[in-house]
Amino acid sequence: MYLKSLTLKGFKSFADRSRLSLEPGVTVVVGPNGSGKSNISDAVLWVLGEQSAKALRGNAMEDVIFAGSSARQAVGVAEVDLVLDNHDGQLPIEFSEVTITRRMFRNGESEYLINQTPTRLMDVQELLHDTGLGRDTHSIISQGRIDEILNSRPEERRALIEEAA
Amino acid sequence: MYLKSLTLKGFKSFADRSRLSLEPGVTVVVGPNGSGKSNISDAVLWVLGEQSAKALRGNAMEDVIFAGSSARQAVGVAEVDLVLDNHDGQLPIEFSEVTITRRMFRNGESEYLINQTPTRLMDVQELLHDTGLGRDTHSIISQGRIDEILNSRPEERRALIEEAA
Amino acid sequence: VRDRFLETFELVDHHFQDIFALLFPGGQASLILTDPDEPETTGVEVAAQPRGKRLQKMSLLSGGEKSLTALALLFAVYRTRPCPFYILDEVEAALDDTNLRRFITFVDSLRAHTQFIVVTHQRRTMETADVLYGVSMQADGVSKVVSQKIERATAEATSS
Amino acid sequence: VRDRFLETFELVDHHFQDIFALLFPGGQASLILTDPDEPETTGVEVAAQPRGKRLQKMSLLSGGEKSLTALALLFAVYRTRPCPFYILDEVEAALDDTNLRRFITFVDSLRAHTQFIVVTHQRRTMETADVLYGVSMQADGVSKVVSQKIERATAEATSS
Numbered sequence A, B: 001m002y003l004k005s006l007t008l009k010g011f012k013s014f015a016d017r018s019r020l021s022l023e024p025g026v027t028v029v030v031g032p033n034g035s036g037k038s039n040i041s042d043a044v045l046w047v048l049g050e051q052s053a054k055a056l057r058g059n060a061m062e063d064v065i066f067a068g069s070s071a072r073q074a075v076g077v078a079e080v081d082l083v084l085d086n087h088d089g090q091l092p093i094e095f096s097e098v099t100i101t102r103r104m105f106r107n108g109e110s111e112y113l114i115n116q117t118p119t120r121l122m123d124v125q126e127l128l129h130d131t132g133l134g135r136d137t138h139s140i141i142s143q144g145r146i147d148e149i150l151n152s153r154p155e156e157r158r159a160l161i162e163e164a165a
Numbered sequence C, D: 001v002r003d004r005f006l007e008t009f010e011l012v013d014h015h016f017q018d019i020f021a022l023l024f025p026g027g028q029a030s031l032i033l034t035d036p037d038e039p040e041t042t043g044v045e046v047a048a049q050p051r052g053k054r055l056q057k058m059s060l061l062s063g064g065e066k067s068l069t070a071l072a073l074l075f076a077v078y079r080t081r082p083c084p085f086y087i088l089d090e091v092e093a094a095l096d097d098t099n100l101r102r103f104i105t106f107v108d109s110l111r112a113h114t115q116f117i118v119v120t121h122q123r124r125t126m127e128t129a130d131v132l133y134g135v136s137m138q139a140d141g142v143s144k145v146v147s148q149k150i151e152r153a154t155a156e157a158t159s160s
């Protein structure tokens, strides 16, 4: 299983539909300060079910929706599609490719879809349960957060072991 | 007025007496990870009167005394001398050069000296009062602390304006 | 549950010791349970000792030593329980050239069976890419992505 | 006291606007009192708007934008009330090449009347040194310093 593609539309600074198609191995993301690199890793956290606006550097979850710029109007919805390759059947689902979609509207409503079928957050979390990609996963290290593992209290570090269990 | 020299002996990883003689203009400090660069900026904070062990990355103030290494025994005292050039008479003292010394012993006792004369912390702080080098000065930015200015609460930021007043 | 936690702890600790020794040649480290009699609630302490140094409190480690120790711990968890992919956002910003090379060599050793997405400003890290994505933002404040596949085979041939 | 605070606030804000425009060409920023009627207790908010972007919450700024904005604010305070010396420990670690150059150009513009002690791993920052100090630690775990005076005049002559 690996991350096959990621599509952002109206998510943070990605006003227009942007798609990253990915391969196994090492993909390196580069670009100037403020261009949108960390917004991509926020998009992955978000589509996997992140519930805390603060973990996505915002104050309210609406902060993930493109808020406008000097030349563009704000949009009303943020959408991220994450496609996992499931040829090895690791995900408990019949498909060889699984698309997880999350949408958020200005009125605060959030939608989740698995392979275009509306579903609930719980179902997404259930699907990902054995992959280690659940809540508070350590497989995604946001910018500036690498030292938190050592600065946290010993009781908090046990979560690392539990995640690996 | 400028920083003319800094001497460390038994302070953190500087077991042996080490002296940096400095000039106006830009001095750049380089070296591998863990070699002792940030310990130098800790030494300056400490000799100017820093009272918080945590601000010097320790748990107790004794953590500033060389604790030993694979090849060396721990020492019993840490000492830092800071020499300021005072030709412009900015410091309210008769000398054209002012040496501030701080010593710390394993039993927790701390000594301050101005030009080799024993004095109290209060006198050091009094001497430096108008220079902006007092407690919580923003003229020394420790590693990893640059973003704290923006991440702090608005009430805390007013200290920046008060410092400049 | 108790046994599972202890079993996993032993495994992560074992991998942590190995990987720390790779990233800090001549150094040693281990994980310690703060309360071994209570596996349900015990905390986990990290003891790290770079070459030539005494065992110190974690807080006295330098910026780069802390990042590299945290990376060793993360990789130990990844080795214990592999994930489909990993995203590392400027995790190597505090490393000097030597440690950066060790970090890159370690990531490189996992390339064949792991997917990494690495955000960086470091030229050396960019050179390890199979695929390079450039993110840009024009004066209109909107992000765009542009990708470039790097033929590693050719890249390797021309640089050796 | 009230007047002194307000006077200083105006001055720092004025310098902050100037310096921000230097570090973020095409951008603008300012300081805002959260409670202008209460100068004794009011907080200070920072509004920063890089080129092409809407005024956003500070928390949404990127890592590099935050560092550079913080530096602009610090330099504004320094300009308002100069100190005998400044120590900056890896403050430019999050900056990309373009912003690093702007930061260095700004530090360079103060060189004649300010003393900076800058700790860095960035090659470009090293090149701005009048004096370079190397800190090393041998296998015995003890730090040593070695200094090298760089003849800037010759350095400048040979590089132009």
Ligand SMILES: Nc1ncnc2c1ncn2[C@@H]1O[C@H](COP(=O)(O)OP(=O)(O)OP(=O)(O)O)[C@@H](O)[C@H]1O
Pocket (backbone or CB within 6 Å): A011, A012, A013, A031, A032, A033, A034, A035, A036, A037, A038, A039, A040, A063, A064, A065, A066, A067, A068, A143, C135, D053, D056, D060, D061, D062, D063, D064, D065, D094, D096
């Ligand atoms: N909802 C939103 N609408 C519009 N723009 C947004 C939104 N949320 C964040 N941004 C913009 O995204 C930018 C930050 O992007 P990001 O943090 O991804 O940068 P980066 O490429 O990681 O930069 P760095 O190299 O400095 O870390 C900010 O300038 C911010 O204005």
Ligand SMILES: Nc1ncnc2c1ncn2[C@@H]1O[C@H](COP(=O)(O)OP(=O)(O)OP(=O)(O)O)[C@@H](O)[C@H]1O
Pocket (backbone or CB within 6 Å): B011, B012, B013, B031, B032, B033, B034, B035, B036, B037, B038, B039, B040, B063, B064, B065, B066, B067, B068, B143, C053, C056, C060, C061, C062, C063, C064, C065, C094, C096, D135
């Ligand atoms: N009291 C002490 N006795 C002995 N060694 C100490 C003491 N306090 C700190 N150290 C050592 O100093 C080292 C850290 O030094 P410092 O933080 O200055 O490194 P640095 O050069 O800034 O590195 P980096 O580039 O990673 O930031 C640690 O490895 C620690 O073991």
Ligand SMILES: [Mg+2]
Pocket (backbone or CB within 6 Å): A037, A038, A039, A143, D062, D063, D064
């Ligand atoms: Mg970023």
Ligand SMILES: [Mg+2]
Pocket (backbone or CB within 6 Å): B037, B038, B039, B143, C062, C063, C064
């Ligand atoms: Mg350091």
